[in-house]
Amino acid sequence: MVITVTLNPALDKTLSIDNFNLGIVNRAGSIRHDIGGKGINVSKVLKNFNINSVCTGFLGGVWENYFQEVLKKRKIDTNFIHIEGSTRTNTKVVDSINKVYTDINEAGPNITNEELACFLEKFEALCSIGDIVVLSGGVSSSISVDIYGKLIKLAKQKGTVTVLDADGELLKHGLKEKPDIIKPNIHELQKLMDFHKEDESAVINAAKQLIETGVKKVLVSLGEKGAIFITEAGVYGCEGLKVDVKSTVGAGDSMVAALVYSLINNLSDEETLAFANACGAASVETEGTEACSLEEVNKLKANVKVRQI
Numbered sequence: 165m166v167i168t169v170t171l172n173p174a175l176d177k178t179l180s181i182d183n184f185n186l187g188i189v190n191r192a193g194s195i196r197h198d199i200g201g202k203g204i205n206v207s208k209v210l211k212n213f214n215i216n217s218v219c220t221g222f223l224g225g226v227w228e229n230y231f232q233e234v235l236k237k238r239k240i241d242t243n244f245i246h247i248e249g250s251t252r253t254n255t256k257v258v259d260s261i262n263k264v265y266t267d268i269n270e271a272g273p274n275i276t277n278e279e280l281a282c283f284l285e286k287f288e289a290l291c292s293i294g295d296i297v298v299l300s301g302g303v304s305s306s307i308s309v310d311i312y313g314k315l316i317k318l319a320k321q322k323g324t325v326t327v328l329d330a331d332g333e334l335l336k337h338g339l340k341e342k343p344d345i346i347k348p349n350i351h352e353l354q355k356l357m358d359f360h361k362e363d364e365s366a367v368i369n370a371a372k373q374l375i376e377t378g379v380k381k382v383l384v385s386l387g388e389k390g391a392i393f394i395t396e397a398g399v400y401g402c403e404g405l406k407v408d409v410k411s412t413v414g415a416g417d418s419m420v421a422a423l424v425y426s427l428i429n430n431l432s433d434e435e436t437l438a439f440a441n442a443c444g445a446a447s448v449e450t451e452g453t454e455a456c457s458l459e460e461v462n463k464l465k466a467n468v469k470v471r472q473i
Contacts, residue, residue: 165217166216166297166424167295167296167298168210168298170204170220171221171222171301171303172222172272172304173200173222173231174252174269175199175200175253175254176200176253177195178197178256178257179194179255179257179258181193181259199230199234203220206417207219208454209456210421210424211455212455212456215424215428217240218243219235220286221245223245223247224250225249226250227250228246231244245279245286249274251273254268256268275306280307284315291318291319292324293323296324296427299316299329299338300328301329302331302334309332309337310340311334312334316342317341325427327344327347327420327423328343329417331355335352336356339374343379344379344381345423347423348382349384349387350387353367353371356370364401364473371392371394374394389403390402390403390404390441391419391441392473393440395433397433398433399473400433400437400470400472401473404441405445418444421443422439422440438470439465442461442464442465442467442468
């Protein structure tokens with residue numbers, strides 16, 4: 165079973181505003197709503213790849229039923245903890261003319277100690293040997309930054325494979341429990357490993373240091389420049405694909421879904437990188453946080469050239 169954890173879900177509201185300007189009245193050309201949060205986005209992509217998963221985390225407020233209804237309609241299983249606080253709304257402004265994409269993200273609701281304890285108990289019960297657990301995204305300020313470390317420890321004690329996609333202190337503390345796979349972007353890796361160069365060798369050296377600590381695979385996304393995949397077996401790189409960008413939201417989540425797909429289908433490291441890079445490209449070609457399809461990914465994958473470094 166695949167378990168995706170979203171501790172701070174969000175209703176993503178995307179506004180299309182050409183020539184968006186601050187300080188004046190802007191009129192939206194179109195509006196769309198998508199349920200989101202990084203773990204939920206991973207589950208949406210996996211469903212399009214014919215892989216079932218169960219979403220867990222926290223939901224509350226006016227959007228709780230909407231999330232459950234949409235996930236049910238998509239035939240994605242859920243096992244969320246109900247909270248007294250309200251699930252947040254994130255606003256995305258897409259200016260297609262100037263190619264500017266603006267995110268306005270809310271902090272998220274307060275999670276009580278009782279709600280957190282309830283979640284930890286449920287999470288531990290969900291995990292079993294052979295499962296793949298995806299831990300991704302931020303948390304509200306009421307949750308300790310060592311939360312992913314706690315969840316990785318619980319999951320690994322149950323015999324699961326753990327995939328971590330987080331930033332800052334969440335990533336730093338999560339790494340203490342040695343997740344099997346992580347997927348930082350280059351800026352997250354720079355912050356974590358305290359380096360400033362953006363050249364290939366600097367990225368590879370930083371990732372290799374993480375491999376030496378016990379992490380088995382590190383997928384570093386470089387945005388439009390492509391990605392680098394560092395594993396215990398080798399180092400692989402690929403250039404970015406040139407596609408029509410409609411939304412940058414969810415590209416990293418699609419790459420995480422690609423890692424899960426690759427594990428389940430026993431893809432080689434080279435195939436994994438090609439598939440992940442194509443997933444990221446397919447994601448930015450879709451509007452809002454809508455999930456890319458397997459057909460779209462496979463079409464793009466044919467254009468990905470992976471090289472061993």
